[in-house]
Amino acid sequence: MIYLDHAATTPLAPEVLAAMEPYLREQFGNASALYSLGRKSRLAVENARELAAAFFGCQPQEILFTSGGSESDNLALRGVMAACRERGDHLITTLIEHHAVLHTAQALERQGYRVTYLRPDRQGRVDVEQVRGAITERTVLISVMHANNEIGTVQPVEAIGRLARERGILFHTDAVQAVGQLPTRVREMPCDLLSMSAHKIYGPKGVGLLYARTGVRLVPHITGGDQEYNRRAGTENVAGIVGLGAALELAFAVLQSDELARQQALRDRLIADVRERLPDAELTGHPALRLPNHASFRFPHIEGEPLLLNLDMQGICASSGSACAAGTIEPSHVLLAIGYTLSEAHGALRLTLGRENTEAEVDRVIEVLPPLVESLRKLRVPPGDAECGARRAPRIAE
Numbered sequence: 001m002i003y004l005d006h007a008a009t010t011p012l013a014p015e016v017l018a019a020m021e022p023y024l025r026e027q028f029g030n031a032s033a034l035y036s037l038g039r040k041s042r043l044a045v046e047n048a049r050e051l052a053a054a055f056f057g058c059q060p061q062e063i064l065f066t067s068g069g070s071e072s073d074n075l076a077l078r079g080v081m082a083a084c085r086e087r088g089d090h091l092i093t094t095l096i097e098h099h100a101v102l103h104t105a106q107a108l109e110r111q112g113y114r115v116t117y118l119r120p121d122r123q124g125r126v127d128v129e130q131v132r133g134a135i136t137e138r139t140v141l142i143s144v145m146h147a148n149n150e151i152g153t154v155q156p157v158e159a160i161g162r163l164a165r166e167r168g169i170l171f172h173t174d175a176v177q178a179v180g181q182l183p184t185r186v187r188e189m190p191c192d193l194l195s196m197s198a199h200k201i202y203g204p205k206g207v208g209l210l211y212a213r214t215g216v217r218l219v220p221h222i223t224g225g226d227q228e229y230n231r232r233a234g235t236e237n238v239a240g241i242v243g244l245g246a247a248l249e250l251a252f253a254v255l256q257s258d259e260l261a262r263q264q265a266l267r268d269r270l271i272a273d274v275r276e277r278l279p280d281a282e283l284t285g286h287p288a289l290r291l292p293n294h295a296s297f298r299f300p301h302i303e304g305e306p307l308l309l310n311l312d313m314q315g316i317c318a319s320s321g322s323a324c325a326a327g328t329i330e331p332s333h334v335l336l337a338i339g340y341t342l343s344e345a346h347g348a349l350r351l352t353l354g355r356e357n358t359e360a361e362v363d364r365v366i367e368v369l370p371p372l373v374e375s376l377r378k379l380r381v382p383p384g385d386a387e388c389g390a391r392r393a394p395r396i397a398e
């Protein structure tokens with residue numbers, strides 16, 4: 001199997017599993033308990049918090065453990081908007097955010113908040129002047145993702161962060177894709193809130209964190225016990241938190257090594273070879289300002305789903321921007337937002353590399369993908385038939 005979907009999730013690193021194991025076995029104590037079994041869990045949680053603080057360049061008490069990226073995004077948006085209600089009710093975000101931000105912003109609108117959704121350019125970049133132009137007297141929060149999961153484009157978070165600070169507005173960034181691939185020191189960015197998720201950096205699923213700068217008020221969205229400084233109730237996921245800490249330690253080592261340059265070189269070859277063999281293949285997202293492991297394409301006149309199924313039969317795990325939900329093929333909201341038409345948005349393919357991928361695996365993809373795209377094109381039904389939502393049995397190429 002060739003796994004090229006690291007933007008969706010990553011395998012658990014063996015070192016991370018080893019760090020977690022005692023806390024799934026004999027070290028099962030509740031971190032709030034007073035006996036030594038519990039105190040050991042508390043120490044493990046606080047050790048992970050210190051690792052996270054060192055990674056992001058902040059204080060340990062600014063790290064809140066959550067159940068993952070989606071919860072961190074929810075806590076940032078809902079928590080800040082509720083806490084700042086008397087100061088203002090306006091949120092600025094973008095049309096290409098992950099659904100964890102986008103659907104939360106829409107839910108806030110239904111509660112009476114006002115939201116401005118910025119439209120990035122065709123390469124997926126938001127301009128800091130667009131953000132400036134959207135600011136009103138009532139703006140309390142700007143939420144712009146650090147790097148996009150579907151097209152890999154990196155946003156000018158530094159400039160946006162500085163603008164927000166100048167204007168006394170809080171800045172949140174969803175850095176789930178950026179952590180471990182780009183510098184994410186929160187003071188340097190600068191940001192007031194940052195979301196990340198363990199399973200995107202070779203850690204376990206179901207755990208993440210929100211960095212919230214000291215002084216940022218948050219109304220908790222999960223109430224109960226006084227865990228996580230009274231900002232997020234619930235018995236700590238000790239093994240998960242330990243895994244998150246171990247994954248961040250590994251990510252730190254990777255950032256210091258030449259591993260990301262290796263992935264970027266593989267990615268560049270993948271992109272160059274695909275475009276050479278399929279001249280009408282289009283790289284989506286920004287050609288340079290993109291995640292080092294991220295290649296995303298659009299192939300005219302084919303659909304993503306049969307392409308993925310055929311790649312799967314060749315042992316290649318990849319993804320398109322489309323998610324299959326309730327019997328319809330939803331085109332990528334990201335591609336639609338940056339100006340692709342419905343039918344253009346259907347032929348998307350995302351290949352995201354990781355630590356375990358090799359040269360030989362990239363060779364194999366370059367061998368398999370172009371003939372597959374060409375054979376699917378020949379099988380293509382005439383336009384009109386290929387409408388969004390009209391789900392048919394996927395066509396399998398020979």
Ligand SMILES: *Cc1c(COP(=O)(O)O)cnc(C)c1O
Pocket residue numbers: 007008067068069070071073098100145147148149174175176177197198199200206207208
């Ligand atoms: C995966 C992802 C999330 C959601 O994180 P989970 O831990 O899976 O809830 C949020 N934002 C971005 C950009 C992501 O890629």
